Amino acid sequence: MGFFTDAYDLFCISAVAKRLGRLYYYDPSTGKPGKLPVNVNNAVTGVALVGTLCGQLVFGYLGDKLGRKKVYGITLILMVICAICSGLSFGATSKSVIRTLCFFRFWLGFGIGGDYPLSAKIMSEYSNKKTRGAFIAAVFSMQGLRIIFAGLVSMVLSAIFLHVYKAPAFNVDSVFSTQPEADYLWRIVLMLGAFPAILTYYWRMKMLGTGRYTVIIEGNAKQAAVDMGKVLDIELQVEHDKLTQFKATNNYSLFSGEFVRRHGKHLIGTTTTWFLLDIAFYSQNLTQKDIFPAMKLTEAAGAVNALREVYETSRAMFVVALLGTFPGYWFTVFFIERLGRFIIQLIGFFMMSVFIFALAIKYEYFKAHVPLFALLYGLTFFFANFGPNSTTFVLPAELFPTRVRSTCHAMSASAGKAGAMVGAFGVQSYTLSGETGKIRKAMMILAVTNMFGFCFTFLVPETMGRSLEEISGEDERLRGGATASVTNGSDRSSMPRA
Numbered sequence: 001m002g003f004f005t006d007a008y009d010l011f012c013i014s015a016v017a018k019r020l021g022r023l024y025y026y027d028p029s030t031g032k033p034g035k036l037p038v039n040v041n042n043a044v045t046g047v048a049l050v051g052t053l054c055g056q057l058v059f060g061y062l063g064d065k066l067g068r069k070k071v072y073g074i075t076l077i078l079m080v081i082c083a084i085c086s087g088l089s090f091g092a093t094s095k096s097v098i099r100t101l102c103f104f105r106f107w108l109g110f111g112i113g114g115d116y117p118l119s120a121k122i123m124s125e126y127s128n129k130k131t132r133g134a135f136i137a138a139v140f141s142m143q144g145l146r147i148i149f150a151g152l153v154s155m156v157l158s159a160i161f162l163h164v165y166k167a168p169a170f171n172v173d174s175v176f177s178t179q180p181e182a183d184y185l186w187r188i189v190l191m192l193g194a195f196p197a198i199l200t201y202y203w204r205m206k207m208l209g210t211g212r213y214t215v216i217i218e219g220n221a222k223q224a225a226v227d228m229g230k231v232l233d234i235e236l237q238v239e240h241d242k243l244t245q246f247k248a249t250n251n252y253s254l255f256s257g258e259f260v261r262r263h264g265k266h267l268i269g270t271t272t273t274w275f276l277l278d279i280a281f282y283s284q285n286l287t288q289k290d291i292f293p294a295m296k297l298t299e300a301a302g303a304v305n306a307l308r309e310v311y312e313t314s315r316a317m318f319v320v321a322l323l324g325t326f327p328g329y330w331f332t333v334f335f336i337e338r339l340g341r342f343i344i345q346l347i348g349f350f351m352m353s354v355f356i357f358a359l360a361i362k363y364e365y366f367k368a369h370v371p372l373f374a375l376l377y378g379l380t381f382f383f384a385n386f387g388p389n390s391t392t393f394v395l396p397a398e399l400f401p402t403r404v405r406s407t408c409h410a411m412s413a414s415a416g417k418a419g420a421m422v423g424a425f426g427v428q429s430y431t432l433s434g435e436t437g438k439i440r441k442a443m444m445i446l447a448v449t450n451m452f453g454f455c456f457t458f459l460v461p462e463t464m465g466r467s468l469e470e471i472s473g474e475d476e477r478l479r480g481g482a483t484a485s486v487t488n489g490s491d492r493s494s495m496p497r498a
Contacts, residue, residue: 001200002076003119003139006112007146009083009193010052013045013105015154015314016186020044020101022309023183024094040098046424047102048109049282053417055113060410063118064403067213072118073205078111080197087191108193113417117409120397124405125210126231129467133336133394140393141329144385148326151318154189158311161185185310212468216402254404262473266399267408269459273345274392274416276453280352280446281384283423324378328385340464341391345457348387353450355380360443363436388453392416398463401472 021036036044055075062071082104089101119139127135161184208227215224229235252258336344355376359366366373392412400408427442461471469475 001142001196002072002115002204004142004146004149005076005079005193005197005200006115006119007143008150008196009079009108009112009190010048011147012150012154012189012193013048015150015310015317016189017041017045018313019186019310020098023186024097042425043102044098044105046421048105048112049417049420049424051106051109052113052116053109053414053421055110056116056410056414056417057113058110059114060117060406060413063114063121063406063410064217067218069122069207071114072122072207073201075111075114075118076197076201076204079108079115080194080201082108082111083194083197084191086193087187087189089187113410113414116393116413117406120393120409121406122207122210124397124468125212125402129465131337132398132468133341133464134333136394136397137329137333137336137390140390141333143389144321144326144329147321148318150189151314151316151321153192154185154314155311155318157185157188158307158314162307162311185307212402252403254407259404263400263408265459266461267411269456270392270396270399270408270412271415272456273349273388273453273460274396274412275419276449276456277349277384277388277392278416278419279423279427279449280356280453281389281423282420283427283442283446284380284384320374320378320381324381325385328382328387329390331382331386332390335386336391336394337464340462341395342457342460342462344386345388345391345395345460346454348383348385348389348391349450349454349457351383352380352387353447353454355383356443356450357447360440360447363440363443367436388457395460395463398468398471399461401474402468405472 017036021041025036025040059071059075085104086101086108089097089104091097091100120136123136123139124132208230211224211228211231214227215221332344359373359376359380366376396409396412397405427445463471467475
């Protein structure tokens, strides 16, 4: 539920960004609907990504220093406050409203950034090796559910407003005016992101700290035994000698030569692939509102009023997510322990590149054949999620030692958000004009980006079917009888017995 909230808060802005332009940048002298200037549009849609990048680095580091659970609640409180404040953005002028919105969206993203690495770490450190990938992917699949939910919420609310205020489909006054009803609508959509976070807070605070962190980092074997005993419903014994030996073997820092030797290549692999993936993934998500008119899924801005435009854009988001985006996440959940992370990531990058490249080469043809355009466009989302959008979240949660796992995941995720910022501030600019040539150019850039992601995937090893200690090499000097196990019946983890 926490990750569902993260994803809703990040992407719901796509459903309402155009409305901000019509409400706050309408100039009666132009005779056209208001539109956000390119720099303002990029700021509104991208500022949360900047906050997320910063939050990932800060909270990822604190997760390793203070513990996963202690930081987990702070991120949720910050998200609740800033989601509500985003909807209450105030100001005497249009510019001040946008500035206030950007301020609260930044801090909302900061809280979301903390949730990314912590959610992955907690799930990976609790799961056994046979189902770990599926469990982490299931957490990440809440992003797909969020896309459906965000589209559905915006669609339902706009339909209610259209019915209550009886706004006509087309007349000059309603098409070009700054309808106050639309102002209420975008605020409600943003504020609704606070409610799942509020509902989640109680259960999050009842969670136990992970046994791996408690025993390896805090050195509190007794507490780890109590906590893990509750989770696994078994009695665990403390073996201090083996714990001491295990900690001594793995007492190296993130920036040490030992870390570089063991995991330097892996960190380069996880950061580069996530960076390249998010350039493409966030560009596609944030530019949907501009591509939908070309697909004939929505009417042109000058043909409908602001409320109707919200409804049509949200409906298109909902359809694409339901048929393309959401199934991809769950294909990953079902197949990640059969095909492995490495193969799924390679397939995803390659197929995304193929479909986007096809759309770019034959853009005019597919634009005239809307069902084919929608099919190929939907398939790029499917293979993003049955592919690198899921696996880049899973792999950093498994590859690195407990001591620096949260920090390394945060560094990988922040590289992804840097890629998202390239998409939001760079690639998105090509699509805002709606010009065919610029849209084709943007698609070509994304196709090439995905092929680079395909190549960098070879820096990342397969992690399927191995314990976290085997993957990270934490037990490599303790093999041959020197280690004990904590087991839940199927996972023979090489971590010292609590």
